[in-house]
Structure formats: C-alpha cells, structure tokens
Amino acid sequence: MTGRRWSRALRTPVGFVGLTLLTVLVLLAVFAPILWHGRADAVDTHNILAGPSTEHLIGTDALGRDNFFRVLVATRLTVQLGVCATAISLVVGILLGAAPILLGRRAGRLISALVNILVAFPALLLVLFLAVVFGIGATGAALAVGLAGAPVFGRLCQTLIAGVEGHDYVAAARIAGVSRIRILLRHVLPNIAEPLIVNATIGAGSVLLAFAGLSFLGLGVQSPSYDWGRLMQDGLSAVYTQPLAALAPGVAVILAGLAFNLTGEAFARGFGISPASDLPLAPATDRGAVAEPVTGHLADTGAGAQSDAVLEVRDLTVSFPGAAGPIRPVRGVSFRVERGQALGVVGESGSGKSLTALAVAQLVEAPGRVEAHRLVFDGSDLLDERDHRSPGRLLGQSLAVVFQDPMTSFNPGHRMGPQLAEGARQHQGLSRRAALTRAVDRLHAVRLSEPERRARQYPFEFSGGMRQRAMIAMGLMGSPQLIIADEPTTALDVTVQQQVLDLISEVRTTDGTALLMISHDVSVVAQVCDRVMVMYAGRVVEELSASDLWTGARHPYSRALVAAVPDMATDIDAPLASIPGRPVDPAEVPLGCAYAARCPLADDHCRSSDPELVSDTDGSAVACWHADETRSFDPTVTIGEVAG
The missing domain is CATH 1.10.3720.10 (MetI-like)
Structure with missing residues (x-):
C-alpha cells in the first residue's frame, strides 16, 4: 500500500x-x-457492591x-x-x-x-x-x-x-x-x-x-x-x-x-x-496438477539419434475428456524445426496453435493428454519423464517459453531480478549472487535501460513492452536451443511490437537459437520467420516458405488469411476482407475437410473426405483437394459472395 x-x-x-x-x-x-x-x-x-462515586x-x-x-x-x-x-x-x-x-x-x-x-x-x-x-x-x-x-x-x-x-x-x-x-x-x-x-x-x-x-x-x-x-x-x-x-x-x-x-x-x-x-460464496474450482507426460513410440530412429532438427514432432495429438467422448483440439500435427530456423504458426483463435506449443513444452495440465508418434527435442524424448524432468536439461535451460501475457507470467509479489535468478539457481546451480548478476546481464542483453535498477523493481513498474523484454530475458537465462514465443507482440502498440520483433531477430542471429513463433498476425510471422505453418481445426493445412506466403499460398484458408491483412494498396472505401462463418468447434469436427463449410472451392468430395497433408519437392506441403487446380480465384471477392 x-x-x-x-x-x-x-x-x-x-x-x-x-x-x-x-x-x-x-x-x-x-x-x-x-x-x-x-x-x-x-x-x-x-465498599462491597458500592455504587458509582468519585473514588470508584x-x-x-x-x-x-x-x-x-x-x-x-x-x-x-x-x-x-x-x-x-x-x-x-x-x-x-x-x-x-x-x-x-x-x-x-x-x-x-x-x-x-x-x-x-x-x-x-x-x-x-x-x-x-x-x-x-x-x-x-x-x-x-x-x-x-x-x-x-x-x-x-x-x-x-x-x-x-x-x-x-x-x-x-x-x-x-x-x-x-x-x-x-x-x-x-x-x-x-x-x-x-x-x-x-x-x-x-x-x-x-x-x-x-x-x-x-x-x-x-x-x-x-x-x-x-x-x-x-x-x-x-x-x-x-x-x-x-x-x-x-x-x-x-x-x-x-x-x-x-x-x-x-x-x-x-x-x-x-x-x-x-x-x-x-x-466475495462469491460458491466453492472454488479445484485445479489439477500438471499433466504427467505420457509414453509414446518412436518409429524410425532412437530418441537420442543425431539430427539437424532441434525439434521433431510427428502425429501430435492433445485430447481432453468430453461428455460425448474425447475432444481433440490438436489432431495429428507433424513438423520439424531446424537448428537456427524460425518456424511461424498462424491461424485463427481456436485453431490449436498455442495448445501445440504447450504440448511441446509439456505444459498441458490434467486432464489433458498428450500423445505423439515422435516428440524429440535436441536429441531428448519429451515423452520420457526421466529425460524431461532432469534438472537443467530442457525447460529453463535449452528450451525457453515466452508467453503472450507477461503480467501473468511474473509473480507480482517479487522483484524482477530474483524472479529471473530463480530459474538459474534451480537449473544451473548458481549461487544467489551469481544468479542475480546473470539476471542483470540478461536484462541488459534485451536492451532494458538501467538493468541494475530494473532488477530491483516489481512487474507493475514495467510497461508492457518492458515486461515482454524481461520475459525474453528470462528465456535467455540459460542457453536455449529453441524459444517458443506464444503471441509475443499481443496487446503491444505498433512501435513497441516492432522493437520486440527486432529483439527476437537479434537474439536468433547472435545465439543461433531456433524459434517457434505462434501468432494470428500473418504479417508478423512473415517478417520474422523462415517458414510458415498454417493450422485450422487442430490440423496443419499448409506449410511453406515465408517468402511464398503472400503469392504462393495454395490452400484457400491460407489465401483468405493473407487477403484479410490490409496493406497500403487496400481500398479504404471498401469493406475489409473477412472469412465467413465461424471456426470449427473441437467437440464437433465435421466429416471431410474441416474448412469445407467456409471454403469457396468446396464440393461434395471435400465434405466427405479429409485430405492428407501432401509434401512437394520444394519442401512445401498442403492438405487440400483443390490445391493443384489451375484456375485462380480472388479470396476477397469470392469469400464475400459466399458470405452473401
């Protein structure tokens, strides 16, 4: 107070x-x-039982x-x-x-x-x-x-x-x-x-x-x-x-x-x-403990096999119990992130982006269940509890997570320096003084002015952009091989957003760190990342190079996301492009292609059969029955006609 x-x-x-x-x-x-x-x-x-007086x-x-x-x-x-x-x-x-x-x-x-x-x-x-x-x-x-x-x-x-x-x-x-x-x-x-x-x-x-x-x-x-x-x-x-x-x-x-x-x-x-x-008199909801990693099967090579990929994910599924059976917000997602590479994941809210990242970081809480045919990070099987829990091996050391809301990621009752230092003491075995010195150094590395003074301040004394920088500094307290950034620029103004994006790019260049960036903003992902993975209804519908996103996207959903981003050539008198309908409810995923109800190219075959993710020789992949059609269409116009 x-x-x-x-x-x-x-x-x-x-x-x-x-x-x-x-x-x-x-x-x-x-x-x-x-x-x-x-x-x-x-x-x-x-004076037994005497009445009131000047003396008594x-x-x-x-x-x-x-x-x-x-x-x-x-x-x-x-x-x-x-x-x-x-x-x-x-x-x-x-x-x-x-x-x-x-x-x-x-x-x-x-x-x-x-x-x-x-x-x-x-x-x-x-x-x-x-x-x-x-x-x-x-x-x-x-x-x-x-x-x-x-x-x-x-x-x-x-x-x-x-x-x-x-x-x-x-x-x-x-x-x-x-x-x-x-x-x-x-x-x-x-x-x-x-x-x-x-x-x-x-x-x-x-x-x-x-x-x-x-x-x-x-x-x-x-x-x-x-x-x-x-x-x-x-x-x-x-x-x-x-x-x-x-x-x-x-x-x-x-x-x-x-x-x-x-x-x-x-x-x-x-x-x-x-x-x-x-205060409300209803009983508080019980919160479960963090979900224990479930066992999985590795197909072709052992978990410790050498690879150029820092992260390999194959057939990742996240499920939750539901009244009519398991609900699967993430359904068979596969991808890999090479060392030093930046992979962006885009899609509307509810497409499974953040839940995929949480599953990779083993942060899905009970009763959620994570399953995968292969889930390997830096040669370690993330589904192996012994490998995942060993102090200093992964979380807080070689795997860092930057959350979209740093205010809930920092404890408001503790100063920033000790909060950053706690991870170094836990995972790296540093003394209190050495850990605080490391925290000040990391705050300086993310371009925070007067890092010694900032380390003595509380989270509420930081602006939104400063908290996001401090969140990145916390991820850099170890020597991360991969940074998972979940909406790192959400709720930031354009100027601060650009500063944070420049900082992430600088960290990648300086330390050779791989990046898995989750965002709903297509333009942000295209600016920072090397490759882009488009998700819809818990599945990957397209993966391609970031340089090809604006002109080479083949899936109608990818095209619609790009078309919905205004640029300097957008007619200010015309209504902004939008995707008709609503995203699919994970509890009621339809037969066939999940995007069929909103797609201007959908036919009966799309509504009855779900397309597989097919890779091309150039490394791109798409899951669409009409991806190879020669005819082109303007998503802005066609989507408007469908909506009407």
Whole structure:
C-alpha cells in the first residue's frame, strides 16, 4: 500500500475513528496491567457492591474491587485471546484452502467439500460444540472460537488461491520441480496476503464478541483470571442495582469490535479490495496438477539419434475428456524445426496453435493428454519423464517459453531480478549472487535501460513492452536451443511490437537459437520467420516458405488469411476482407475437410473426405483437394459472395 493510499484511507471518518480506537485499545492492552493492576485487584470489604462515586467511577464488585480499573486491566487478556483465536482461524483456514496444492487434487476435493459443509453449519452452534469438546477454560475457548472461524477463512483462501494458481508463474514453478510447500509460501501466499490481512482484521471484532460470549456463559476465562466476558457475568447478579458493572465491559467489547472492523474497512479501501463478505460464496474450482507426460513410440530412429532438427514432432495429438467422448483440439500435427530456423504458426483463435506449443513444452495440465508418434527435442524424448524432468536439461535451460501475457507470467509479489535468478539457481546451480548478476546481464542483453535498477523493481513498474523484454530475458537465462514465443507482440502498440520483433531477430542471429513463433498476425510471422505453418481445426493445412506466403499460398484458408491483412494498396472505401462463418468447434469436427463449410472451392468430395497433408519437392506441403487446380480465384471477392 502506498503512502498516498494510506493517507487517503485514514482521512476518511471510518479510517480515522477506526485507527484511533485501535490505537487506544493497544495502548490499554500494553500499559493498563502495568499501571493499574494493584488497584484492580485491591480488595476493600468496606465498599462491597458500592455504587458509582468519585473514588470508584462505576462502583465495586462483590469483594470491593474497583470495576473501572478491572475493565481496563482486562483489556490485555481479552485482546490476547482474541488475537490468538483469529490467528488459529487464519492458519487453519489457509491450510484448508491450500489443500489442493499441498495434498493433491483428490484429497483437495475432500477437504473443499468438508469446508463447504462447515461453512453451512451455524457458527454459534459450532463454537458451543467445540467449547464442550476442548473443555472449559481460556485455552479451550480460544481453540473453539479459532477452529469455528477457520472454515470461513478456508473458503476465502480457496477463492483467492484458485485465482493465483492459474497464473503462468505458478505453472512454471511446478514444471521447474519446486516443492508444493515452497510454491505455497513463495508464489501463492504473498499474492493473497492483502485480502487475508484485511479480512482477519475485520474478523477479529467478531472473534472478540464470540469469546466474550463464551466467558459470559461460563465456558471461557475462569476465576481468578478475568476478561470482559467474565466481568459481564460477575456483574449480572447485581444488574438491577448496579447496571454499570455489567454494561461497562459490554461497551468495551462493542468499542473493541468497532476498532477492528473500522480499521479493516480502512485497510480494504487503501488496498483497493473487498472484505470476505463481498466475495462469491460458491466453492472454488479445484485445479489439477500438471499433466504427467505420457509414453509414446518412436518409429524410425532412437530418441537420442543425431539430427539437424532441434525439434521433431510427428502425429501430435492433445485430447481432453468430453461428455460425448474425447475432444481433440490438436489432431495429428507433424513438423520439424531446424537448428537456427524460425518456424511461424498462424491461424485463427481456436485453431490449436498455442495448445501445440504447450504440448511441446509439456505444459498441458490434467486432464489433458498428450500423445505423439515422435516428440524429440535436441536429441531428448519429451515423452520420457526421466529425460524431461532432469534438472537443467530442457525447460529453463535449452528450451525457453515466452508467453503472450507477461503480467501473468511474473509473480507480482517479487522483484524482477530474483524472479529471473530463480530459474538459474534451480537449473544451473548458481549461487544467489551469481544468479542475480546473470539476471542483470540478461536484462541488459534485451536492451532494458538501467538493468541494475530494473532488477530491483516489481512487474507493475514495467510497461508492457518492458515486461515482454524481461520475459525474453528470462528465456535467455540459460542457453536455449529453441524459444517458443506464444503471441509475443499481443496487446503491444505498433512501435513497441516492432522493437520486440527486432529483439527476437537479434537474439536468433547472435545465439543461433531456433524459434517457434505462434501468432494470428500473418504479417508478423512473415517478417520474422523462415517458414510458415498454417493450422485450422487442430490440423496443419499448409506449410511453406515465408517468402511464398503472400503469392504462393495454395490452400484457400491460407489465401483468405493473407487477403484479410490490409496493406497500403487496400481500398479504404471498401469493406475489409473477412472469412465467413465461424471456426470449427473441437467437440464437433465435421466429416471431410474441416474448412469445407467456409471454403469457396468446396464440393461434395471435400465434405466427405479429409485430405492428407501432401509434401512437394520444394519442401512445401498442403492438405487440400483443390490445391493443384489451375484456375485462380480472388479470396476477397469470392469469400464475400459466399458470405452473401
């Protein structure tokens, strides 16, 4: 929270009153027993049950002890027990909410179901039940109130953790082999700490009230100790003759509750978040662990056979369970990337581009299933768990991934330098100092000004283009043979986009690194890549040289993608070219060619038989029954006629 936010929050009536009351409460808890313990416990048999006077502001109790000073001295024990019970609720709630991370998916579901049941159970009855179980006394009451409040914090943590767990930096930590406890402590809890603190502060007021209620019923603090609830019980016998003896500790409970509640509301405004009462009450969705690599069969040569290709993919399939059977967003994709080569993958959203890249990087999460006849990177079988998981062998070392949204790829709770250094420490065994030095060097390599200062900043202090450069720097922390760039220029303005593309080209030229670039922008791919692979409905429909993309594309879909890109010669008065219809739903792939329903050349043969990907002597390949027709057509005009 910045100083300006603090100032703005505290200038409000809620913030000022709440913080003032909380300050007075803390001061009384610290100093009241030191200053007035003697007067609070002094027995005066001559003033038993005396009324209010200048000497005893709210009278005396059955032993002649001053009620006013006893209320002040009771502040320490009351606050201590309330804070302890809140801490128990918070710690147990975090453990319940983090069960899917710590215990795995199945055990996490059982814990989540238990939390849902306990949240639905009346809190008061749960407190009374637990108080009887743990026994009468301050310790039993603290455990009862703390555990009774844990399900609420557990539900809150489920919701918060589910939002953080889906980010790329958490998935990357899993793939890097980071332990579950370290993922929770380093990557998850720091990013949900603010709402937890706010809700714990607000909840402390309710805890004080619950604890006072137990002591009032005789289940909490026992004599000779006393808290506000115990003082209310002691004053109840004379409530008609000396009402202040019972009302004064009750007022103290109310004021203390207001202090915590109002301060929590001020924190919420300062942090820009809402308390738990504003969060959805639906149970958080359980997130599965990263999918384990499945075994495959290599056809012609062994996995370690020498080849000029840095990546070989043959018959790659990615499937997910569906109501009517497996859904296959990627269906039999085959390609290879030579050393130092740049291969671009283009297609509309939903064509399977990004999922293909994630499958190659082994980042497809359960229940997704990756299968392939051959999936070899730099001589290593990616379907072999032992080869893939060995520290420093592939991910983070020789295989780098640049995601399209760097803001979700960086942990917002940590500085940039340590985040880049973590991969080097994990995979290369560098010391903390050496890894940070390497991180600064990589930030300098991607042309970030003042890299030493940038390494000490947080992700939100970087612009979009700077974050994308830092994402590339993270990929260069090792010595990558292949960089998988998934939409690296998405959401960047044209100037920054060109800078990032120039940087990628420079990295390729300097280090001889191969590039697999995923994009929906045909012009970007044609500018950076050597070859282009066009995907539609989870299949490769054409592969050709980038220089031939504009004039030599043979598949109607490839031609339509090119025609849809405006240039300086485009008539500004005419409507922009577009492809009619919608992309194919992976759950309902039609018979025959998947593009037939949108293709101006489709006939009955196209709708009944799916064409194979056929290679030519020049290295290009196309999957279309009409690819070799001599007649040409203008995709812009023809597509418009079909749409009409």
